[in-house]
Amino acid sequence: MNPLIPFNKPYLTGKEAHYIYQAVYSGKISGNGIYTKGCQRFFEERYGFKKTLLTTSCTDALEMAAILANIQPGDEVIVPSYTFVSTALAFVREGAKIVFADSCANNPNIDADKIEALITERTRVIVPVHYAGIACDMDKIMQLAEKYNLLVIEDAAQAIDSFYKGRALGAIGHMAAFSFHETKNIVSGEGGMLAINDDRFADRAEIIWEKGTNRAQFFRGEINKYGWVDTGSSFLPSEIVAAFLYAQLENLDDIQRKRKEIWGLYASGLAGLAEKGLITLTDIPDYATNNAHMFYIVCRDLDTRSKLIEHLKASNIHSVFHYLSLHKSDFYSARSGKTASLPNSDHYTDCLLRLPMYFELTHDNVRFITKEIVDFFNDPS
Structure with a gap:
């Protein structure tokens, strides 16, 4: 292991x-x-x-x-x-x-x-x-x-x-x-x-x-x-x-340099899956920069994300989903009496997956993680 x-x-x-x-x-x-x-x-x-x-x-x-x-x-x-x-x-x-x-x-x-x-x-x-x-x-x-x-x-x-x-x-x-x-x-x-x-x-x-x-x-x-x-x-x-x-x-500049290196390795390693439409990578508009706070992918559906999390877990890789749409929370629903229709927010709730991202993550770590993700999509069963 x-x-x-x-x-x-x-x-x-x-x-x-x-x-x-x-x-x-x-x-x-x-x-x-x-x-x-x-x-x-x-x-x-x-x-x-x-x-x-x-x-x-x-x-x-x-x-x-x-x-x-x-x-x-x-x-x-x-x-x-x-x-x-x-x-x-x-x-x-x-x-x-x-x-x-x-x-x-x-x-x-x-x-x-x-x-x-x-x-x-x-x-x-x-x-x-x-x-x-x-x-x-x-x-x-x-x-x-x-x-x-x-x-x-x-x-x-x-x-x-x-x-x-x-x-x-x-x-x-x-x-x-x-x-x-x-x-x-x-x-x-x-x-x-x-x-x-x-x-x-x-x-x-x-x-x-x-x-x-x-x-x-x-x-x-x-x-x-x-x-x-x-x-x-x-x-x-x-x-x-x-x-x-x-x-x-x-040490902000050194921290940022290293995080951006890691982010770039993820992006290049997973670009092929994105080109095939199997996942979506981070969209960075022309007006924005990337501070490499996180690296996430968006799967096509909740079932795929759940299976991918388990696949990575089996290889000792800890990946996590992120926010649950607040408009569907128990707190908000109980007080508002209604639920808005916000399909994009719900899509990210179900499909977005965050990958490990920290300064001491090595290039070999990133290559291993991306390989496991590519292997999963080659044989998602």
Whole structure:
């Protein structure tokens, strides 16, 4: 039996423990210290975000964005159904009605051409999710936002170091949320970040981040005391988390180079199956770049995917399906009393398969995985 090839393995650069040690002995480990500020400065300078705030998770970043958007009970938020629950849940917590949109026919991103029909007088926010780090059609989405006076909050959980027409994902909408969960390109175990690109939200975001207080202004010497001035929560991660992340950021270019090599090997090894129509590979529009967050294939039907998963499992290869359409979830169905018809989202739910993708995956590993997939389709029985 071949050694197990896991679906994911977090990469350590070698500096994480050293920086955590420094953070611990700095005398400030509660957050917003030198490593928090260093990470935030890195993102602002490299990608052009106007302001960034590290958070304990991408979910928290989305919840901050929902508060900043001033969502009121009954307001409507347009969200793709093919996404993680946090994309919708952050707004549900503020009382929003979620309006689910279908994916594109050729990739899992929200179909920008179908959004306008979903907009009503109660719509407040559009939340594009850049699935697999591949950009949604942001020009169309931003034009709709301007036409109907809506906010755009990018769910860029998978989209670090990826671009739309030369602009960093997360720098286009009014706000954006990123994830540094251990399955992402750069990681801190758990962790996230809110990026703010509209000056209207910058000052209040910092207050919400600091539990509804203006403590950050106090520490900068801008006020002589701080107090409770707004809503908020404990969104700020510890300095230990930021120290871990900082080590990853120092190695971002090397991490990205290796991940793209792996992605390219998968693509070349499976191109023949795609040409025969046996699987579909990732569609990357001309306006988008590929950050190699994941490598996925789309099978023709659920039965084929299920059998392929078992075939790979028998060879000690761990592959996984991804999201279940949120519009068919028990939570949503019980509250909405109806189920929308979103065939593309359902297709990805049934047919999309994610393959192992991590820094330490070797070229031989990838060749072995692709060989097993090719062998399966040559003899799927």
